[in-house]
């Protein structure tokens with residue numbers, strides 16, 4: 170090799186190095202132009218009212234390949250997803266999903282609660298400043314004004330400069346309103362008196378034409394019909410006998426058995442009983458139908474700006490309360506819900522586009538078994554007598570202080586002291602509080618009694634944490650009591666509202682754009698849903714979110 174050849178190799182090598190450098194810089198620039206977030210056309214949030222996680226596994230053999238099974242096989246299943254607070258009811262549940270934080274922070278501490286200022290019970294979405302849109306009843310005097318934080322869809326509205334829409338649909342007002350937040354274009358729910366979907370003047374002054382047309386078509390009346398099982402009832406081997414003492418009858422029925430030929434109209438006036446639709450799986454079908462009309466009417470998912478559709482299937486809860494976890498009715502309701510999920514997924518694929526939408530499905534709380542059934546199967550259970558309990562407290566107050574009015578309210582397992590009267594009578598509030606706590610503790614079935622100060626103490630106890638997360642300093646009571654796991658208030662159907670696993674364990678399935686296929690068994694919290702979807706979208710989590718991103722589910 171002469172010097173010239175060597176020089177040529179050197180120059181050639183130098184050029185290759187320079188080219189490589191330019192390519193790398195250019196390549197990096199090219200990489201930074203790649204979007205760092207997913208941009209689904211639509212986010213669909215489905216909350217199934219009172220859905221236990223085990224309903225996925227228990228009825229698995231009856232589900233089609235295109236409903237729940239498709240969500241799980243193509244999406245991400247968080248198998249151990251729990252509520253992290255004790256007050257497991259509908260208002261708090263929907264709000265927790267939407268806000269990514271606990272009732273202690275978002276302020277929806279119950280479906281109703283005692284208001285310390287007005288000394289009256291408040292319903293979580295009542296608001297007399299607004300009136301009904303879509304019917305002549307007062308069922309639309311509602312708003313999200315009691316909700317103290319933003320929701321995920323609020324953040325999407327802000328992030329898209331209010332171009333991404335939000336629509337909520339449910340049978341229950343609180344399911345729709347609390348899921349969709351302060352800035353929703355509209356939340357709709359079912360007026361069971363007139364049989365129409367309605368809204369509130371909080372959102373709009375008139376129903377949009379698509380919603381009015383839906384009501385005017387009286388499509389709703391098609392669901393005023395007897396309820397028969399979807400498949401032959403003899404194949405429903407996963408649940409108990411159809412006729413038993415632990416279920417409540419529909420009005421007009423002698424026994425709680427299929428086919429349910431309940432009253433669908435008033436015998437005298439001939440007016441339809443629309444409330445019966447809510448208490449059957451047909452309420453869920455109605456929600457599907459109205460949701461699809463909303464997508465079409467509002468053009469949701471049509472452009473590249475992410476919209477939100479928040480659907481609450483409320484009828485599962487009515488059926489659960491009436492018939493219980495182990496009933497044929499609950500089984501049939503979930504088999505039929507699977508068909509609704511299939512219908513929605515097929516519709517989204519066709520009209521929004523496969524992998525052009527992101528979906529989550531969860532529940533607002535679980536449910537516990539019918540006590541009579543448990544007793545029959547030798548599982549210990551006792552009835553807590555609320556009447557006797559209240560009498561026991563009153564009697565003790567008279568004996569100790571000569572006055573039974575030292576308590577303003579006993580609700581949601583909380584005692585609100587009558588501070589004005591205690592002051593007026595010049596009694597030590599500390600003494601009154603401790604005395605009432607001792608009185609409560611002595612009643613059969615009571616597990617723990619805590620003062621508000623104890624709830625905020627440093628005690629690192631699983632159940633105290635759950636109570637603390639549901640306890641708002643400004644809104645909650647002075648004393649909280651809990652019942653033992655094997656003591657219940659009710660005699661028929663299932664219930665919820667407590668701190669045990671049957672009440673807290675709910676499904677969480679994530680699906681679609683930005684979501685990996687897979688599953689996890691580690692425990693997740695319902696408050697993790699909002700930050701996870703926010704992370705997929707690349708937007709802020711709701712303003713008081715305390716949940717953590719479920720990173721295992723995200724397709725980066």
Ligand SMILES: [Zn+2]
Pocket residue numbers: 218219258259260262486533534
């Ligand atoms: Zn509920």
